[in-house]
Structure formats: C-alpha cells, structure tokens
Amino acid sequence: MxxxxxxxxxxxxxxxxxxxxxxxxxxxxxxxxxxxxxxxxxxxxxxxxxxxxxxxxxxxxxxxxxxxxxxxxxxxxxxxxxxxxxxxxxxxxxxxxxxxxxxxxxxxxxxxxxxxxxxxxxxxxxxxxxxxxxxxxxxxxxxxxxxxxxxxxxxxxxxxTVHNMWYSLFTGLLVTLIIGSLVVSRISFSIIRPIEEITRVAGNITQRQFESRVRIKAKDEIGQLAGAINFMASSLEQQMYEISENQQRLSGVLNNMTSGVIFISEHRRIMLVNPAVEKMLGTPGHDVVGKLHIEAGKSFGLSQYIDRCLDKKEKFRQEVHIYYPHERILDVNFAPYINFKGESKGVVVVLHDITEIRRLEKMRSDFVANVSHELRTPITSIKGFTETLLDGAMQDEETCRNFLQIISDESERLYRMIRDILDLSKIEQKRIPLQMESVHVQEVISSAVTIVQESAQRKHLTITCPDETPEIWMMTDKDCLQQIILNLLANAVAYTPENGRITIKTEVTQQQLKLQVIDTGIGIPEKDIPRIFERFYRVDKARSRDSGGTGLGLAIVKHLIDNLNGQIFVDSVEGKGTTFTILLPGVKKFT
Structure with missing residues (x-):
C-alpha cells in the first residue's frame, strides 16, 4: 500500500x-x-x-x-x-x-x-x-x-525579462512542489489509510480472523465501504461459527457411530471415512482417503454394489461378507448423494456390523438344539425305564430298585439342567441382585473345596488350597464368588483323570484379586478355547455326560464374572492340563 x-x-x-x-x-x-x-x-x-x-x-x-x-x-x-x-x-x-x-x-x-x-x-x-x-x-x-x-x-x-520569468516560474514550481508534496502526502494518507485498514481487515478475514473490524468513523463512501466490510466480517464470523458447530456435531456423530460411514465421490474415490470404517477395514483413514474404492475397500462384492449405486443412482440395502482383516458380515445401505442442484455427486455407504448378531442367532439356534438334545436324553431314559417297570419289571425287587435309581439320577440331572438354565437366564438379565459385603477369600475357597472333596476323593485327586496368610478380604458378592470357584473346581474334577492334581492360587495385584484354578486334566484343544464359555459346549461330550455335567457351568462362570466387573482367561495345553485365571476388583484388605 x-x-x-x-x-x-x-x-x-x-x-x-x-x-x-x-x-x-x-x-x-x-x-x-x-x-x-x-x-x-x-x-x-x-x-x-x-x-x-x-x-x-x-x-x-x-x-x-x-x-x-x-x-x-x-x-x-x-x-x-x-x-x-x-x-x-x-x-x-x-x-x-x-x-x-x-x-x-x-x-x-x-x-x-x-x-x-x-x-x-x-x-x-x-x-x-x-x-x-x-x-x-x-x-x-x-x-x-x-x-x-x-x-x-x-x-x-x-x-x-523572459529569463527572470522562467527563474521565477521554476522557483515557484519548486516551492509549489515542496508545499504540494506535503499537502498531497497528507491528502494521499487520508485517502490511503482507510484503504489500508480495509485491506488489513480483508487479509485477516482470509486468515479466518473474523473478529477483525475496520475502525473508520467517516460517513463518506469510504465509511460506507468500511461499514459493509464490518457487516460482511460479522456475517462471516456468525456463518463460520455455525459451520464449525455443524462440523463439530457431524464429526462427533461420525466419530462415535458404531456404524461405518463412507462417502465416495462421482469419480469413484473415497472422500470420507469414520473411525468405525477404519476398524472394519483394518486401515487408517488417511491411507484410504483419495483412493479408488475398489482399491481401498479390498472387497469385490462391496465395490460392485457401490458401482451399481453410482451408475443407477438408486437407494438399496444388501448384506455383504468381507474377509479382510477379519471375516465379517455387514448390513450395508447404499444411497446416492444429491446436491442442491439435483445432481448425483457420489454415494453414501453406511455399514452395520451384524457379525455378532448372526453369531448370537446361531448360538440361539444351537442352544435350542442343544437344550432339545440334552432334555431328550434324560426324558427318554425316564420314559423307557418307567415303561419297563409298568410292563412287569416291578415284580423283580432288585431290578425295580435299579430302574428307580436310574430314574432318580436322570430326574436329578434334568432338575440341575433346568436350574442351571434358569440361573443363567437370571444372571444374563441381571435379575439376581448383588449383595456386596466384606468376604474372606480363603474361607470361600475352603467352603467350595469341601463341597467337591467327596467327588475328588473318588478319583483320588489332590486339591491344594492357597495359604491362609496373608489374609485377603474383598468387597464382593459372596454367593457369586463361591459359585464361580465351585463351578471351576467341579469342571477341574470332571476333566482331570484319576490321581491328578488341582491347585488353587491367590494373589493381589493393583487392588485386584488374581485367582487361578490349575488342573492336570485332559486339557482343551486350541481351536476349542474360544468356545468353551458357550452354553452346552463340551470338549469331551461323552465324559461330560457321564460325569453328570450340564454343559452350562463355564457359561455361568463367565456371566457371573462379567457381573462382578472381572475378567477370566484360559491357558491350556492338550493332554497336560488347564489354567483358569480370574481377575476381580474390590480387594479391601491384604494382610
């Protein structure tokens, strides 16, 4: 300027x-x-x-x-x-x-x-x-x-005379230039200063400093221009604030959505992805933005549907399987993006991960099948032996007693199964209120060991309890803790061969109880470890059924630990044994 x-x-x-x-x-x-x-x-x-x-x-x-x-x-x-x-x-x-x-x-x-x-x-x-x-x-x-x-x-x-006149003229011109330069400089300053101020504010506006204002009080055209610039800056500030707020809201919604959102431009390039998509695709957003969707998505089926939406400009919904980085089942909504002129400028893709829903549906179906199967066996036995007794076996006292004992055992097994199913349902729905109290951990362990001691002695199993010192006290639900330990011990007794060993260890780490149940049983194959907490899932079905197990013990343990805000881990080597590790919060005293 x-x-x-x-x-x-x-x-x-x-x-x-x-x-x-x-x-x-x-x-x-x-x-x-x-x-x-x-x-x-x-x-x-x-x-x-x-x-x-x-x-x-x-x-x-x-x-x-x-x-x-x-x-x-x-x-x-x-x-x-x-x-x-x-x-x-x-x-x-x-x-x-x-x-x-x-x-x-x-x-x-x-x-x-x-x-x-x-x-x-x-x-x-x-x-x-x-x-x-x-x-x-x-x-x-x-x-x-x-x-x-x-x-x-x-x-x-x-x-x-002419020369004198020229001298006077040049002298006057010099004086005029000196005086004129001062006057003109002042005039030009008064003209340029408002323009410089307006230019400064305009430059600040381009740098997103919308709070800048032109400080000119003139009422001429320059003043009117300054007023217009100030009004424009105020309007832009308000609009940019609203745009920023909308962007923050949109960003907050997109970033916290569990559903994935992808925007693909009319040139078939990915322009926007949210964190849920990054998790689904296993690729950071900055690595996929700007790339062709068929290159970044790594799913031919998904890319086909995107191309179809781009070409036909129609809204539809499809279920898509992707296999990278993990196998997932996605419920995908495809919709064309239409701008204010009514032109199609891309595709908005919303992905819902329904893998877990499909897994739960399969688990529910398997559960129904398993329940039907598990109930059919004792009911068939009861029905068969009852019919045999009614057909004349009651006349033989010894045979009658044996049949009645079998009917009693099968009824007891049926009762335990129904009880465990009801307990598991109540635990899942959190209908069993937690009674938080101060619990002596070693005492609860001893009580659980006493209950399974008879079964362990029949198989000549050795159960080693943790030392009484130091004493561990924690704030938890005593019945839940005892049922967790009892189910793990019963599971260890059922799957440990004769003359085996079961060890219980306790340790306090960062105000958490670390409890381990270690057995020298048959172990669990690596492929079966992720499924052992499912209902009715058995590694060795024949042995489990012979032991009277319902197949719901570990499922109950998992849900009880979740209710107590704890964690459970499994470490097993097939043929050598299994270690269940539990972490529970709430340690109150450790002396």
Missing part, C-alpha cells in the same frame, strides 16, 4: 508540475510576444519618423544634414538608426562608423523595404555582438524608393 501512496503522490505532483510548466510556457510566450510586438511598434514609428525627415534630397544625399536630422530625432542611447541607400550602402549609423560597415543589400528587412513594405527581422548582430530586432521602412521621393531607414534595438531586456 506504501507503493500506491507514493504513486498517487507522484501522480498528483506530476500533474501540478505539468500544469504549472505549461502555464509558464504559455505566459512566457505571450509576454515575449507582447514585448516584441511593442518593440516592433516602437521601432516602426521611429523608422517612419526618420524616413519622413530624411526623404528630402538635400538631407538624404548630404552626410552632414542627414546625421544632424537623425541625431535630433533618435538619440544613440535608445535606438540604433541606420540609413541605407538603394544599392545597400550605409549612409548613416548612429552606433557605428558607417564607412566601415558592409553592404546591406542582402539584409532581408532591407529587401522588404525596397519592395515598398515594412521589413522586420531578428538576428545576431556581428557589429554589436548581440541579438537585435530590425524594422526597416522605405524612403520614398514621390513614387520612387531611394533607400531605407532601419531602426534596431537589442532584445537583451526582453530575454532577461
């Missing part, structure tokens, strides 16, 4: 200088012409007067009379008077010795005078060595021109 101020100042000063210079030239020329015109008139009158006096033959051709008459009319200090005869010879000159003067026949003013006209000429005089102006008139006797009288005067005064 400083450059513009200098340019404006120099432009105004240049215009002022040009106007003054042109005016000076004009007035100098007018003044010079006026002086010259006045001088012409003076010399013309002088020449005519002398010509009237010397036109008589007794004067014109007699040197003495001629000099006397001319000196009386034209003193030498004012005007130079030269009398010339027809052949160009000088008869008299009041400034120089005429005898030594050259012939003046070729002088232009003399030639004009001989032709009967007034001759005027301006040139440098070799005799006087200065510039002179000459006016010559003819000397006539009757109709005959006998010579000419020429009056001349130096134009030094005129030149000096």
């Amino acid at each position: 400083t450059r513009f101020r200098i340019k404006l100042t120099l432009t105004i000063l240049g215009l002022i200088s040009l106007v003054l210079l042109l005016m000076g030239l004009y007035f100098a020329k007018v003044l010079e012409n006026a002086y010259l015109q006045s001088l012409h008139q003076l010399l013309l009158r002088e020449s005519r007067l002398v010509a009237q006096v010397v036109r008589f033959p007794e004067v014109f051709f007699h040197q003495g009379n001629l000099a006397e008459q001319v000196e009386q009319i034209a003193p030498a200090e004012e005007v130079r008077v030269t009398v010339i005869n027809r052949d160009g010879s000088v008869l008299y000159d009041n400034y120089s010795r005429f005898q030594k003067m050259e012939n003046h026949l070729d002088r232009p003013e003399f030639q004009s005078a001989l032709a009967g006209e007034t001759g005027i000429s301006r040139r440098y005089s070799e005799t006087l060595e200065e510039e002179m102006i000459y006016v010559a008139v003819p000397v006539q006797q009757g109709d005959k021109t006998i010579g000419a009288v020429r009056s001349a005067m130096s134009i030094r005064d005129i030149t000096d």
Whole structure:
C-alpha cells in the first residue's frame, strides 16, 4: 500500500508540475510576444519618423544634414538608426562608423523595404555582438524608393525579462512542489489509510480472523465501504461459527457411530471415512482417503454394489461378507448423494456390523438344539425305564430298585439342567441382585473345596488350597464368588483323570484379586478355547455326560464374572492340563 501512496503522490505532483510548466510556457510566450510586438511598434514609428525627415534630397544625399536630422530625432542611447541607400550602402549609423560597415543589400528587412513594405527581422548582430530586432521602412521621393531607414534595438531586456520569468516560474514550481508534496502526502494518507485498514481487515478475514473490524468513523463512501466490510466480517464470523458447530456435531456423530460411514465421490474415490470404517477395514483413514474404492475397500462384492449405486443412482440395502482383516458380515445401505442442484455427486455407504448378531442367532439356534438334545436324553431314559417297570419289571425287587435309581439320577440331572438354565437366564438379565459385603477369600475357597472333596476323593485327586496368610478380604458378592470357584473346581474334577492334581492360587495385584484354578486334566484343544464359555459346549461330550455335567457351568462362570466387573482367561495345553485365571476388583484388605 506504501507503493500506491507514493504513486498517487507522484501522480498528483506530476500533474501540478505539468500544469504549472505549461502555464509558464504559455505566459512566457505571450509576454515575449507582447514585448516584441511593442518593440516592433516602437521601432516602426521611429523608422517612419526618420524616413519622413530624411526623404528630402538635400538631407538624404548630404552626410552632414542627414546625421544632424537623425541625431535630433533618435538619440544613440535608445535606438540604433541606420540609413541605407538603394544599392545597400550605409549612409548613416548612429552606433557605428558607417564607412566601415558592409553592404546591406542582402539584409532581408532591407529587401522588404525596397519592395515598398515594412521589413522586420531578428538576428545576431556581428557589429554589436548581440541579438537585435530590425524594422526597416522605405524612403520614398514621390513614387520612387531611394533607400531605407532601419531602426534596431537589442532584445537583451526582453530575454532577461523572459529569463527572470522562467527563474521565477521554476522557483515557484519548486516551492509549489515542496508545499504540494506535503499537502498531497497528507491528502494521499487520508485517502490511503482507510484503504489500508480495509485491506488489513480483508487479509485477516482470509486468515479466518473474523473478529477483525475496520475502525473508520467517516460517513463518506469510504465509511460506507468500511461499514459493509464490518457487516460482511460479522456475517462471516456468525456463518463460520455455525459451520464449525455443524462440523463439530457431524464429526462427533461420525466419530462415535458404531456404524461405518463412507462417502465416495462421482469419480469413484473415497472422500470420507469414520473411525468405525477404519476398524472394519483394518486401515487408517488417511491411507484410504483419495483412493479408488475398489482399491481401498479390498472387497469385490462391496465395490460392485457401490458401482451399481453410482451408475443407477438408486437407494438399496444388501448384506455383504468381507474377509479382510477379519471375516465379517455387514448390513450395508447404499444411497446416492444429491446436491442442491439435483445432481448425483457420489454415494453414501453406511455399514452395520451384524457379525455378532448372526453369531448370537446361531448360538440361539444351537442352544435350542442343544437344550432339545440334552432334555431328550434324560426324558427318554425316564420314559423307557418307567415303561419297563409298568410292563412287569416291578415284580423283580432288585431290578425295580435299579430302574428307580436310574430314574432318580436322570430326574436329578434334568432338575440341575433346568436350574442351571434358569440361573443363567437370571444372571444374563441381571435379575439376581448383588449383595456386596466384606468376604474372606480363603474361607470361600475352603467352603467350595469341601463341597467337591467327596467327588475328588473318588478319583483320588489332590486339591491344594492357597495359604491362609496373608489374609485377603474383598468387597464382593459372596454367593457369586463361591459359585464361580465351585463351578471351576467341579469342571477341574470332571476333566482331570484319576490321581491328578488341582491347585488353587491367590494373589493381589493393583487392588485386584488374581485367582487361578490349575488342573492336570485332559486339557482343551486350541481351536476349542474360544468356545468353551458357550452354553452346552463340551470338549469331551461323552465324559461330560457321564460325569453328570450340564454343559452350562463355564457359561455361568463367565456371566457371573462379567457381573462382578472381572475378567477370566484360559491357558491350556492338550493332554497336560488347564489354567483358569480370574481377575476381580474390590480387594479391601491384604494382610
């Protein structure tokens, strides 16, 4: 903006200088012409007067009379008077010795005078060595021109006057430029300052500093422009605030959605993904944005549906399987993006991960099948033995007792199964209220060991309990903790061969109880470990059924631990044994 101020100042000063210079030239020329015109008139009158006096033959051709008459009319200090005869010879000159003067026949003013006209000429005089102006008139006797009288005067005064005028003009121009530069600088500053202020605010607005305002109180056009800029800045600030708020809301919604959102442009490139999509695709968002969807998605089926939506511009829904980075089942909604002009500019894809839903549906189906299967076995046994008794086996007392014992065992097994199913349902729905109290952990473990001790002794199993010191007290639900330990011990007893060993360990880490149940049983195949907490899932179905297990013990353990905000981990080697590790919060005292 400083450059513009200098340019404006120099432009105004240049215009002022040009106007003054042109005016000076004009007035100098007018003044010079006026002086010259006045001088012409003076010399013309002088020449005519002398010509009237010397036109008589007794004067014109007699040197003495001629000099006397001319000196009386034209003193030498004012005007130079030269009398010339027809052949160009000088008869008299009041400034120089005429005898030594050259012939003046070729002088232009003399030639004009001989032709009967007034001759005027301006040139440098070799005799006087200065510039002179000459006016010559003819000397006539009757109709005959006998010579000419020429009056001349130096134009030094005129030149000096013009020079003085030019000096004054340039002095005035210099003074005007000095004063004008100050005035113009002030004026240009008053003009440029508001523009600079407006430019500053406009630059700040481009840098998103919408709070900037133009501080100008003028009521002229500049003031109106400043007001318009301030209004625009205020409006932009409000609009950008609303846009920012909307972007924050949209970003918050997209970032916290469990469903994935992808926006694909009309050029089939991914323009936006949310964190849920990054998790589904196993790729950071910055690695897929800008890429073609078929390249970034790594799912041919998904890409086919995206292309279909782009081409047909129709909304539809499909179930898609993806296999990278993990196998997932997605419920995908495809919808074309239409801008405010009604043009299709891309596709919005919303992905819902229904893998877990499908897994639960399968688990529910398997559960129904398993329940039907598990219930059918004891019911078939009860029905069969009952029919046998009714057909006459009741007459044999020993056979009748054996059948009744089998019916009793199967009824007990059926009862336990139904009880475990009901307990598991209540635990899942959190209908069993937790009774939080201070619990002595070693005491609960001892109580659970006592319950399974008889079954363990029948198989000659050794159960090792943790030391009583240090004592561990925690705030938890005693019944839940006892059922967790009891189910794990019962599971260990069921799957540990005779003469095996079961060890229980306790440890406190970061206010958490770490409880381990370690057995030397048959172990669990690695492929089965993720499924052991499912209902009715058995690694060794025959042995489990023979032991009277319902297949729901570990499922109950998992849900009870979740209710207590704990964690359970399994480490097993097939043929060597299994370790169940439980982490439960709420350790109150550790002494």
